[in-house]
Amino acid sequence: MTDGHPGPGAAHPTPPDVPAAPDSPPAMQIRPTWGTPAVPAAPAAPTVPAAPAAPGHPPVPAEPTDQGGAAGGAEPRQRLHPLSPVLHGAKSLFVVIAGLSWSTLSRVGFGWFAVLVAVLALGATVLAVVSWYNTGYHIVGRELRVYEGLLWRRTRAIPLERLQSVEVVRPLLAQLTGLAELRLEVVGGGKTEAPLAYLSVADAARLRQRLLAVAAGTPARETADAVPPPAGDPAVDAAAPVAREPAGRPLHAVSNTDLLVSQLLTPQAFLLPVGVAFVVFQFLSEGSWSFIAVASTLTAMAGVLLQPVRRVLDDWNFRLAREADRLRIHNGLLETRMQTVPLERVQTVVVTWPLLWRMKGWLRLRLEVAGYSGGETDDRNRPDRLLPVGDRETGARIVAEVLPGVRLGALPLTAPPARVRWLRPLSARRLAAGLDERVFAARSGLLTRELALVPYARVQSVRVVQGPAQRRLRLATVHVDTAGGAGATAYHRDLAEAWALAAELTARVHAARRTR
């Protein structure tokens, strides 16, 4: 990684970045790999390098007076937006009310309840103010450093060359106040790293642009040959990050009616009338409408409907844009999210055809990025949707955009031998796998069909597994592992073919690496 620095390719994305962020010209130009060289004018900024080493001192008392004037020094440490403790306090208000619950209200009466809520929320706000005062961040060289904590101080240095995606999230309250939260995904982090809550929208956009510029500048080859045609684009883009904020070539916008219809075409929505009818029938036959029964039924139904409703809320107004070699995903109704994923970081694209969507010919695209733990079940926190709903042509177009050269309709998929039906009597005919020019593709699933596409350059390892039943039938399964998500699996191939597949896959993995 260090060898890339002096090269012209590495230096290229940086200079345009400097005018964009005038507060930090030398730090950006020098490009130190570690924090210390970031202080060319050392006396001007003593706290910055000293802070991680000796965190006992209070941090920056006031950032503009302390270091902002030191134009030649390292970048001053930034605070989060002053309104953020208020937002945190407001958020804790909901938590407090939910925690106290109705039973407390009925026991202590409204007046005392209000007092209790006020006291607790006030306490939470005071804590938020204290933590806001002690939280700071700045970019040192190729790292984002985040300082936090009053008693237990924590300094996190996030190496930006490991940055996988940046997300700007704006919950409802933040939208009302013009704030935003910035979330980073870093390889190796099981969870979202360093959520910076909250920044002003302009600050968040600027910081995101800078982080991406620093991250992309890492190995020269990544920016250089990721997308050859718009070679000049990243420079232009980075030059005016704020002015050209909504820039980028729009790829697709999902119509909200399609989204609604698609979520009505889910098993949950389909089963709801049946459930309602059942409940009504039960009540009518028994003739008793106890409060508990009604409440619990309603809760159960809300639980069932939660997923489709949440998907509608999350994917509302879904827009996809391409900005140089990055993908920009914008979605959300109550909580808007804007995620930026460098195309280099795409580990897997999964195409899904749910059963009920087939009558419409619809599909869904999912994007896997390293950094989210594979086992994370909470799909809300995995902004992995590349396309919540769309027809075949749209899907093919977006796949071709994300994985250049891949044609969804013309993948060289081959089916496993016919004897697989002994193992998978129903879905044997749905299984298929094949090696395309740049990706490995594997299809599976009877009711919900899935097609996983893994670029060869992103393959981490290849495994061939043969169980006892497969041994009888001379079959084997080939797994392709990736850093994020489940990878792709070619089930039940003929043994000889499985070996050939594994050999060819490894050969292509090496070739993909060399040509990059």
Place this chain on the structure above:
Amino acid sequence: MNAAEPPQSPVSALEPWPDTVRWQPISTDLIWVELLRLALGLAVLLVGLAVGWAWHGHWLFGVGCAVVLLGGGWRAWTIVRAVHAWGYAERADDLLVRHGLLVRRLSIVPYSRMQFVDVSAGPLERAFDLATVQLHTAAAATDARVPGLRPAEASRLRDRLTALGEDRAEGL
């Protein structure tokens, strides 16, 4: 498939590409390590069952003892075979690890994808002068563990892997 040069048709599930890959066996001392481990587990179970038998006197405890012994014997036999089935091979660009008898597994890990290498040796392994090398990639599913190596061989493998990994490393 549409391969440039399809490899020769393999003979067995554990022997792919017989003429291009030279499989290294692992030390047969691992059999003793595994047998001792098994014996310890069995001993705990048997003592528990025997105490129950002596105290309670129900015949089911006797049956339990017999089942545990039989199962242990069968497992001992499979351990011997499984250790012989375990092997690894260093190719120019990747490491191959194969293991398993009932479910046969082969992992192919390119050196360039390696994130870090673990060398570990438990007390039992140390008593038999053995060590385990494990290769980690960014994918959690990667399963490249080579147990039963002599310490010298383990450190050679580790050094070679790290050297090759540094050589070819790349970001994610």
